Structures are given as C-alpha cells and as structure tokens.
Amino acid sequence: MVKSAVLGFPRIGPNRELKKATEGYWKGNVTKDELLAVGKQLREQNWKLQQSIGVDYIPSNDFSFYDQVLDLELLFNVIPDRYSKYDLDPLDTLFAMGRGLQRKDVDVTALEMVKWFDSNYHYVRPTFSHGMDYKLNGSKPIDEFLEAKKLGIQTRPVLLGPVSFLTLGKADKDSLDLDPISLLDKFLPLYEEVITKLIDAGATDIQLDEPVLVLDLDQQAKDAIVKAYNYLGKALSPKINIFLTTYFGTVVPNLDVLQNLPVKGYHFDFVRSPEQLDSILKSIDFNEKILSVGIVDGRNIWKNDLAKSTAFVQSIIDKYNLSSKNIVVATSSSLLHTPVDLDNEHKLDRNIVDWFSFATQKVLEVVAIALKLNGDTSVDDIFKKNLKSITARKNSVLTNDEAVQKRVAAIDDKLATRKSPFVERVTVQKEIFNLPLFPTTTIGSFPQTKDIRINRNKFVKGTITPEEYETFIKSEIEKVIRFQEEIGLDVLVHGEPERNDMVQYFGEQLQGYAFTENGWVQSYGSRYVRPPIIVGDLSRPKPMSVKESVYAQSITTKPVKGMLTGPITCLRWSFPRDDIDQKTQALQLSLALRDEVQDLEAAGIKIIQVDEPALREGLPLRAGKERSDYMDWAAEAFRVATAGVQDKTQIHSHFCYSDLDPNHIKALDADVVSIEFSKKDDPNYVAEFKNYPNHIGLGLFDIHSPRVASKDEFITKVDTILETYPAAKFWVNPDCGLKTRDWYETKLSLTNMVDAAKHFREEY
Ligand code: GLN
Ligand code: ZN
Numbered sequence: 001m002v003k004s005a006v007l008g009f010p011r012i013g014p015n016r017e018l019k020k021a022t023e024g025y026w027k028g029n030v031t032k033d034e035l036l037a038v039g040k041q042l043r044e045q046n047w048k049l050q051q052s053i054g055v056d057y058i059p060s061n062d063f064s065f066y067d068q069v070l071d072l073e074l075l076f077n078v079i080p081d082r083y084s085k086y087d088l089d090p091l092d093t094l095f096a097m098g099r100g101l102q103r104k105d106v107d108v109t110a111l112e113m114v115k116w117f118d119s120n121y122h123y124v125r126p127t128f129s130h131g132m133d134y135k136l137n138g139s140k141p142i143d144e145f146l147e148a149k150k151l152g153i154q155t156r157p158v159l160l161g162p163v164s165f166l167t168l169g170k171a172d173k174d175s176l177d178l179d180p181i182s183l184l185d186k187f188l189p190l191y192e193e194v195i196t197k198l199i200d201a202g203a204t205d206i207q208l209d210e211p212v213l214v215l216d217l218d219q220q221a222k223d224a225i226v227k228a229y230n231y232l233g234k235a236l237s238p239k240i241n242i243f244l245t246t247y248f249g250t251v252v253p254n255l256d257v258l259q260n261l262p263v264k265g266y267h268f269d270f271v272r273s274p275e276q277l278d279s280i281l282k283s284i285d286f287n288e289k290i291l292s293v294g295i296v297d298g299r300n301i302w303k304n305d306l307a308k309s310t311a312f313v314q315s316i317i318d319k320y321n322l323s324s325k326n327i328v329v330a331t332s333s334s335l336l337h338t339p340v341d342l343d344n345e346h347k348l349d350r351n352i353v354d355w356f357s358f359a360t361q362k363v364l365e366v367v368a369i370a371l372k373l374n375g376d377t378s379v380d381d382i383f384k385k386n387l388k389s390i391t392a393r394k395n396s397v398l399t400n401d402e403a404v405q406k407r408v409a410a411i412d413d414k415l416a417t418r419k420s421p422f423v424e425r426v427t428v429q430k431e432i433f434n435l436p437l438f439p440t441t442t443i444g445s446f447p448q449t450k451d452i453r454i455n456r457n458k459f460v461k462g463t464i465t466p467e468e469y470e471t472f473i474k475s476e477i478e479k480v481i482r483f484q485e486e487i488g489l490d491v492l493v494h495g496e497p498e499r500n501d502m503v504q505y506f507g508e509q510l511q512g513y514a515f516t517e518n519g520w521v522q523s524y525g526s527r528y529v530r531p532p533i534i535v536g537d538l539s540r541p542k543p544m545s546v547k548e549s550v551y552a553q554s555i556t557t558k559p560v561k562g563m564l565t566g567p568i569t570c571l572r573w574s575f576p577r578d579d580i581d582q583k584t585q586a587l588q589l590s591l592a593l594r595d596e597v598q599d600l601e602a603a604g605i606k607i608i609q610v611d612e613p614a615l616r617e618g619l620p621l622r623a624g625k626e627r628s629d630y631m632d633w634a635a636e637a638f639r640v641a642t643a644g645v646q647d648k649t650q651i652h653s654h655f656c657y658s659d660l661d662p663n664h665i666k667a668l669d670a671d672v673v674s675i676e677f678s679k680k681d682d683p684n685y686v687a688e689f690k691n692y693p694n695h696i697g698l699g700l701f702d703i704h705s706p707r708v709a710s711k712d713e714f715i716t717k718v719d720t721i722l723e724t725y726p727a728a729k730f731w732v733n734p735d736c737g738l739k740t741r742d743w744y745e746t747k748l749s750l751t752n753m754v755d756a757a758k759h760f761r762e763e764y
Contacts, residue, residue, distance in 0.1 A: 007294075013038075013045070017042060022065060109707055119617070120617060158208075163181070229262065243263070272299075303361075368383070441731065442493055473498045480552075483747070507532030518530075534575065549563070560605070568634045569615070571586045598644050607650045612638060615638075656735060672696070678717075703737065
C-alpha cells in the first residue's frame, strides 16, 4: 500500500492564534501557562486534522513558539553565554535569542536571523563558540511526541539533521576560527540520545531534514553526511525508521553520498526538481528503501493536478518495478510556507478560489493521491472535481492581457539603462541635495501602531469614509515628518502608514493579482505575511503611491524618498503563477513600477527608493546557468523599473536578511543602497562592500529587537566600520523598516543614531 506523509504543518493557527498569544506574552498580558496552552491546543488541532483526513505519517515537533532551528539550539544547549548568564526561564531564553531582551536586569541583542534557503521564512542562525557545553537541555521533541500519543496519534517527529544544523550555523564573534561542521562528532551522540529517548517513548519513525543536500556542498560537508547517517543508522536502526529528507531543489550533485546509507527511506522534492527523478532512481535501490515522493507543493497555493501527480507516481512504480509498500506520497516540503485553510476565505472571486489549495487542502490532496494509487474508488469524485478546476484555470481568459505581453516583448537594453553612468549622476546629485557627510535616513516604514491598524480596519470595513481615512493617514505622515525633522534626519520618508504590507499594498492596486483575507504565512517569530497571489498578466491601472509621497514632500523642505517595492520582491513575496516563467512575471511588474517611478519623478519626488529585500532570496540555490540567468533578469527587472528617470533623480535600493554578495547588486546600478548589517559581526563582510562603486548605508541597528542602542554604541560600531569602509560613501541608517517597532524605542534609537552621525561629521 502506498502511504501518505506531511512534512510539517503551519503552526500559526487558522486565526493567527499563536501570534496573538506570543505577543500578548511579550507584553505581559498573557501568562506563560496561557501561552503554553495555546501551543498545546494548536498542536492538537493540527494532529487531529491530519488524522481525520487519513495521513499515515503525521509530523510532530514541527511546532515552535518562534523557530524550529532555534528550538534545536536550545535543545542542544547551543546558547551563547550572553543569554545563559541571566538564568532566564527556557522560554524566555528562546525569545531573548530570537528577538533580544532589554529590561532593567537584562540587556542582550538577538542572534542573527537568516532566510531559510530561498524562502521568505527566516531562521535564527545557530551560533557556536569554543567554550560551549553541548548537551541535551530539554525534551521538546519527546514531550510533543508523547502529547500526540496521548491523543491516540502516532506521529513521526521531525528534527533538522546534524549536517544542516551545523552547516547553517556560524561561529560566534569570540570564536571566528571555529568551523561549525568540525563539531559533528560532538553532536552525533546528542542526536542519538534524543532519538533514543523518542524510541523509548514509542516512536517508530523519524524525519531528519537535511535541506543542505540541495546546495553545492564542499567535500567536508559531503563527508559529514556519510559519517552522520552511518553513525545514526548503525546506532538506531532498526529500532526506528530514519527518513532522510531533502527539499527545495535537486540532490543530484550530492547523490554519491546518499547511496548506501543505513536509513529506511529518502524524501525528495519532485515539485521543484522533477528532473532529478531518474538519476535518483538509478543510484538508490528502492526495492530496499522507501521513496517519499514530494509531489504536493509546500511552497505555493495552486491546486495540485491530482491526475497528473498520480500518473507521475504510478510511472515511477511501473518503470522501476517497485513495490507500492515502498512508496510514500508527500508534500514537497513542510507546509509552513502556505496559508492554513482556504475555507477561511470568503471574499475571493468564486471562480478564482477554485484554483487554490492551502495547507489543509494540500493534506487532502496528498491522501487522495495515495488512495487513488491504492485503487480506492472513494476518491473518484475528488478527482473529477479536481479535473474540472484544473481545466477551468487553463481555459480562463482572466489570465491573459495582450497589451502587457507586447510591452514585455519590447523591452530592450536602452529601456533598462540610465542616461548617464553613476560617476556623472553622482556629481549632479551632490549639487542638488547638498547632503552632509554621513547622511542619515531610514528604510521607510515607521511604527505601525494599533491606532493605524484600527483605522485601516475601519476603512476596510467601511465604518469610516475614504476621506476620513485619508485625513488620518495625512496626520500620521505629518507626525513622522515632524519627528524626523526634529531629530535632524537628512533624507526623510513618509513612514508608510497607508501600507498593510510592502507587497500586498502594491498587489492590491495592480491588475492581475488576487488577495486573501486570512492567507497568513509565518515569516519569522510572530511576524506573518499575507502574500498576494499572481493570477494573471500584471499591469498598473493608475498611480499607487504618488499621493502620499507628494503630500509628505509638500510639508517639508527636506527631501522625502518615494518608496516602492521592487519587481523581484513583489514576485518573491507573492505566490507566483506556475503557468508562465518567473522572469516574465518580474518584467511585467517592472513595467508597472517604471510607470510609478516616472509618475513620482514628474510629481516632484527627487529621491526614489525601490526596495529589493528578496533579491538574494530568489537566487537559485546552486551555482550554474540558472543562477547566472536569474542574476541577469533580476537586475534587468530592477533597471527597467528605475532607469527611466533623469540623472538628478537619486535611486535608492534596500536589501536585508540574507547573505548579500555585493556582486549581486552592482548590476542594479542604484545610486545608494542600504543593507541590513547590524548583526554581521564579521569584518570581512565590510571589506566585501568596500569596492562596491556606489554609496552604501550599512544598517546600524537591529529593527527586530525592541532594544535601544546608545549613542556610544553607534559610535563604536561606525568606528569599526570606518576602519574598512570609506567615510565619503557612508550613509547612516537602521537595518530595515521600523514598522514592527514601538515609537518608544524608535525615537530613542534614531535619536542616538543621528547624534552619532553628527559626532562623525565633526571628526571628518
Ligand atoms: N521600505 C520597507 C520598510 O521600511 C522595506 C521593508 C523591507 O525591506 N522588508 O518597511
Ligand atoms: Zn529590509
């Protein structure tokens, strides 16, 4: 019998229960017990849902109060001294590591947060030091396994595997010569210990995720895979079935190390990389091992073509003459990256809603495919309905706009190139803006206060008029402008109070997008996003941001930056179409944004920032043609959006929360870029930017943390950077937008930051 598996289920709850409880706990309005109870409730709900649908392998330990990688750091006591020294409750240590903690007795910054592969999920980077005492420090996976067991549900616990855990980590700044992978021998016994405890608790299967297997691995990492799984396999099987799990790409270049491992089964992502199939099946004998076929997309929201997927799995069985008991039908990755339940959507166009499938529906798809393969006719109706939906989408006229397609076809080099090179533009711009050395600015958003959210809700619900809402937004803009003037910032922003989200806001104004009411997806910690869905060809019916920018500029003499989200970020933070390629979607977006940039310029906005925080995230995971092609079309899309302006108009861009390589941004030809930097403690990283030709603001404080840095702290930081980076190109700014912060810390941090810039102006 073919079995079904889910690799992970969203933990945020259908109504964002986890966010409400966690944030309540941070504010002191929810007790620890209440928070724990919400977690328990959510886990129970998810397990019961999957059980009722009939999933064979239901995951546990996919729940987390912040991040599953951070959980593992706690579990293995990978806790830098600066956190452990306070003797906090484990839950508070978790949050302190994830988001920093500052109160009268504690003051500690957060650990670095990085994008999870090419997704918009962020994990807290394991940070290792020489002196650390690695040991089991908790029992979360076992507790959650037992919790499910008590409900009568046998789960398959998930752990990030040792090689990924170490490879995705870094050395702490006191131990820069430490290569985390060298710690493998210390961690293998710890994995053995946890898994043994799981076995004692009754676990029969375990999912060990090794997503690094889809990256280009050096020999050391490859050897580590062989060593780790030989060790674990020998120590633990046949007491437990180890499923070695990969996702988000192809394992083909690392297949040599996957052969002959003493594990029970392997999971591969055939949604992202169907082409790896034959190579895999030729190297691993699935008469001996279980093959878990990732066929239901864990990263996108399109309805699965059930007939096609079933045929795909059947063809594997037939072609390689496999026994169906060795086959598992699965989600391609964890469903963490998809919204919880399509049944929570009531406003989507009924024709369009039929094209989608969220996590709950995906669980059903996985089970339906498995049942069909087993010859179960009870799913015939589901298959019939599915065929109807798939056909309806294929034949829909909603997706096609010939005018857009023609415009994209006409894009050429000229359209994507600014009138003069940077060296000439910078002279013109210097004269116009006459900015001091160490010019100060922010990334765009200011605190999205409760008041802002309440008013936006009222506006959406129609309980206040558009005029009332506009008056409110204007007053918010004015507040932000006055504050920036008061503390002496040089290049101002309007604060983005009108934006619910940097992508959704534009998506809502573009033709070709659909939006959800409840399609929340975790981005990091308690921050969730609601990605809009690209359903058809994209275009801009009318200006999207001009009114707010023009108003902000009208009430101050300082330059105010126009603020747009770039084409790649719009693409990456949406659910893209799967029926045309991503390049085409990016270029459609770039043309819409080009019109907006030109409207802003025509309306008197002299500086325009086009944010591309997702640029790096979109980079294909492996080196090669796909990656270099991506760099080309991503840069082209940015330039198409921005190159239409005159030399005197200053184009800014912004990048954050990924390991940015300056070479990736050169081709964008922005005049000024701001990057997230405050947690990149590595001096080599600054050096990499030294030769970047245009101007850069290296982010000076962490916007995810409520912690306030003092003026002296800023001065020390800038001093260190100045050892490498030239003052002449140095902009001063935070890591990213301030929307998740409160005004209290925003005011203090920015004031200290500006004062530090003033200090350096006197020095230089
Ligand atoms: N301009 C946006 C803001 O300030 C940029 C956000 C981002 O990079 N994620 O919020
Ligand atoms: Zn940012």
